[in-house]
Amino acid sequence: MKNKNLEIACFNLESAIIAQQFGADRVEFCDNFKEGGTTPDFKLAQQVRDKLTIQMNVMIRPRGGNFVYSDVEFEQMKLAIQQFKKINIDGFVFGMLNPDNSFDQRNKELIELANPIPCTFHRAFDVISNVYESLELIIDSGFKTVLTSGQRNDVIEGCKILEVLMQKANNRIVIMPGGGLRSSNIVKLDQKVNASFYHSSAITGPDEIANGIEIGKMKDFLKEITK
Secondary structure, eight states, X not given: OOOOEEEEEESSHHHHXXXXXXXXXXXXXXXXXXXXXXXXXXXXXXXXXXXOSSEEEEEOOSSSSOSOOOHHHHHHHHHHHHHHGGGTOSEEEEOOBOTTSOBOTTHHHHHHHHTTSOEEEOGXXXXXXXXXXXXXXXXXXXXXXXXXXXXXXXXXXXXXXXHHHHHHHTTSSEEEEBSSOOTTTHHHHHHHHOOSEEEEOOOOSSSSOOOHHHXXXXXXXXXXHTX
């Protein structure tokens, strides 16, 4: 039985500390919860890195909205990667699309710039065109992980596509389900997709703080599954 890991999207230092305390395997650190995550403040990310002993990935996304970026925004993303490489992070999270929502080949430049730090193609994947052909482009480009809800509003709605993605990936890339993932549905989802990494914000209240009890429940379920 493969190990089951849990990544928590965190939008502040408090959530990152909670994620670690309650058993998360990795933090994805970003800003701007309402926009679905953008590049975090460098100094704050540095504080988070100093506090964590678990892995920490960083979002590289210059703004909310679509994933079609101008040359200026592309340069901002490159500068951000160069800056964050200085603080010993464990991964970058980004995704660029062309105006027709196809895979933007400029992603390769960002992967090369990030090297040797591994990269995750984030939920731009959920609006990408030609989903299965695009998966092959993402694999060929050198991404190590795809974060996706299966091109639907949440992972349960996208479960069938997630199943197919897992089959097509065939261990060449990590398919990490995320989007509406909670302790109430993680077991049901795992029975279908059998992923090795799952992603959740674990935010259950009106604030933007991760719920430690929710993280603990998800982690306990994953441990139980692997027994």
